[in-house]
Amino acid sequence: MQELHDIPLFFSLHNISGTVKCTSPSAVMFRSAVINAGYQISSSHCNPLGLKSDAPWDVIWDIMRCWVKNHPIKEQPRDSPGTAILSKSPQLEANFSRAVAALSKAQVKKVNRFLPNPESHWGPKVRAGRRITSKHISLLGAEALNGAISHQDGNGAVTDKPASDTGATVTNEEENEPSTKRQKTGDGEQASEP
Template sequence: MSINALVVIPFIYSLLGELFLSVRYLPGFAPIVPQECSDCGKKFNMGGPIWSAPIHDQDWVTNILADVKSMKDCYPAYERISAVLTTISEELPDVPLFLSLHNLCGTVKCTSPSAVIFRSAVINAGYRISGTHVNPLGLKSDAPMDVIWDVMRCWVKNHPVKTQPADQPGSVILAKEPILQANFARAVASLSKAQAKKVARFLPNPERHWGPKLRAGRQITSKHISLLGEDAVNGCLNDQDSERDAKRQKTEKSDDDDAIAEP
């Protein structure tokens, strides 16, 4: 075999390897979006990345939920497990993100409709909607945002709001006439099966006034009743009064002793 053949053969194998074995990665193409939001006219905020595919195997969730219910005595945290699995089983699996009804109302500065009324309007418009296990007030829907804002515009027409500055996002949104005339008549599917059966989806707080307490060293007053409860506040106030009286008596006794000790 000649020297030229020894040089050419590895070169051919190298080319074949590049043709059949190598993988070439190219940057992806993003959808074209305008510089400003078509709803409020403001700039976009970049977020992400997000997982756009389904995050739950619905068959697996359903089977696990059935198994948990059949062995509920074996699970000390059955109520919590059942609540989470029930909520997940009712989510729209192909909708990655969720809306907050309170945030929508906060944008247009209006009173919030009930979740049933809002769900009914979306369902009557021909779209799907469900809750989410992430947030009790969250809603997943395949309705586009222009439909969601049309629902809010129709709601505000029936429940007027105070005039806001013209440059506010809510003012820009409400300045447009709704294309969709929302129907707020209660839809049958506005309540999930679990809600219709009054199955717990989000557990209540373990006790009254549950949550962050006062920071250490802070004096408790009557304004903390809503946080701690009337009985707890009254007990603390009585203890504080007792401590204050004890300190006053101790101070007065010390002053009397000093006065007696003087020549």
């Protein structure tokens, strides 16, 4: 089924299940219930869990009330929104039997609509030529930085050196401190070094 373009807003099945504090029905079962009630439903293009439907909210909540009848939940506080919603009896008896139109052609062929990230820590990297401090390395890890290579000197201490192809330089924060830093004197006054 194509996305419903005349419906501007979408809702999340997990959010409405969270409102009534119940286990979430599968997307196929919920779609089937909406289709069996005589309404259209489709996925959203911007959220993998988003659903668009021309069904009024009364029908959506009636379907959830029928779901909770079949899958009982724990007692909720009286002032919770879920209790107020579930206190009404459903006007519509939801039919959760699988409808043929509940899956689109792409879903039947198992084509991914929302692709996963190609690798871990995928996304914006450190910009070119930026000074990479030991703080960056401790946060991101040396392997996540393309320009930093760790070497051991003769004493066994690890020093970070930049790779020649990236132009990034690795520095310690202590090296970045100005030599004219103000220091306290013994009598509580601050003096500056020339």
